[in-house]
Amino acid sequence: MKTDAEPVLTVEDLTVVYETEQPVTAVKNADLTLHKGEILGLAGESGCGKTTLAYAVNRLHRPPARIASGRITFHGDQGDIDILALEDAELRAFRWERLSMVFQGAMNALNPVLTVRAQLRDTLLAHRPRMSRKEIRERSEDVLTRVGVDPRRLGSYPHELSGGMRQRVMIAMAMLLEPQIMIMDEPTTALDVVVQRDILREIVRLRDELDFAVVFITHDLPLLLEISDRIAVMLEGEIVELATADRLYREASHPYTRRLLGSFPSLSGERGAFIRTGIDETLEERA
Numbered sequence: 710m711k712t713d714a715e716p717v718l719t720v721e722d723l724t725v726v727y728e729t730e731q732p733v734t735a736v737k738n739a740d741l742t743l744h745k746g747e748i749l750g751l752a753g754e755s756g757c758g759k760t761t762l763a764y765a766v767n768r769l770h771r772p773p774a775r776i777a778s779g780r781i782t783f784h785g786d787q788g789d790i791d792i793l794a795l796e797d798a799e800l801r802a803f804r805w806e807r808l809s810m811v812f813q814g815a816m817n818a819l820n821p822v823l824t825v826r827a828q829l830r831d832t833l834l835a836h837r838p839r840m841s842r843k844e845i846r847e848r849s850e851d852v853l854t855r856v857g858v859d860p861r862r863l864g865s866y867p868h869e870l871s872g873g874m875r876q877r878v879m880i881a882m883a884m885l886l887e888p889q890i891m892i893m894d895e896p897t898t899a900l901d902v903v904v905q906r907d908i909l910r911e912i913v914r915l916r917d918e919l920d921f922a923v924v925f926i927t928h929d930l931p932l933l934l935e936i937s938d939r940i941a942v943m944l945e946g947e948i949v950e951l952a953t954a955d956r957l958y959r960e961a962s963h964p965y966t967r968r969l970l971g972s973f974p975s976l977s978g979e980r981g982a983f984i985r986t987g988i989d990e991t992l993e994e995r996a
């Protein structure tokens with residue numbers, strides 16, 4: 710991310726309420742700006758509203774969740790898009806082409822009876838009905854290669870892949886139509902540490918190469934400190950802190966953030982023991 714990057718998404722005064730018997734305000738008056746090519750970490754303990762916020766941005770919230778107030782604007786090359794005002798057809802196109810999502814547990818998100826090839830093809834054809842077979846093959850091979858999966862795996866079914874590979878395929882799917890924003894909700898949480906780190910490196914590298922913006926959601930603050938340009942910390946539905954990763958690490962202003970930092974023993978020494986190797990200087994420059 711360049712320091713002068715322009716905003717690609719603005720969330721203003723967003724409030725989301727679950728209209729249950731005892732209504733739960735899961736997101737309270739959230740303000741957030743995501744810049745082009747930025748990795749924005751969204752941190753906070755379980756139940757603080759991270760997923761609700763991310764889903765609302767993509768209009769994936771379902772009853773009983775209701776957007777009580779707010780404005781969400783995508784700033785595209787062809788002007789601003791008011792996400793909350795999109796009609797269904799526009800929203801379907803918007804979701805893969807401008808903003809895509811990667812969820813935890815790729816087995817759930819991939820269709821178990823379709824090969825990787827078929828899933829990539831179907832997603833492409835749904836948005837690019839005139840794409841030729843050759844173009845589909847080339848695009849599918851290209852995205853798989855980019856995420857570190859051998860294109861010979863195109864003929865595999867999800868259960869024939871390792872958990873890490875399935876998650877990489879999900880990232881490939883999310884990249885397929887070259888969106889400007891990818892929202893990743895705990896995409897590596899279920900994976901073992903080595904696989905997780907490999908995939909995180911890949912995400913940072915892809916961002917450097919393709920310049921899309923990422924909202925990376927996890928309760929794992931040490932991980933966010935290593936990969937994020939900026940980090941937003943949520944507490945009980947509110948964004949209580951928003952700062953560059955370095956600043957947050959050195960001088961967090963909110964007591965909750967300081968408590969959160971203190972609760973990770975691995976953070977008592979130097980920030981970022983693993984991923985920073987090799988990409989730390991660029992992260993310093995970007996922050």
Ligand SMILES: Nc1ncnc2c1ncn2[C@@H]1O[C@H](COP(=O)(O)OP(=O)(O)OP(=O)(O)O)[C@@H](O)[C@H]1O
Nearest residue numbers: 727729733735754755756757758759760761762773
């Ligand atoms: N379908 C629902 N009905 C009622 N309340 C809900 C529903 N989904 C979430 N909530 C509540 O909204 C609040 C925020 O939940 P959310 O899942 O967004 O948090 P989170 O930070 O993403 O948590 P996690 O890390 O566990 O996914 C919580 O209090 C949760 O109990």
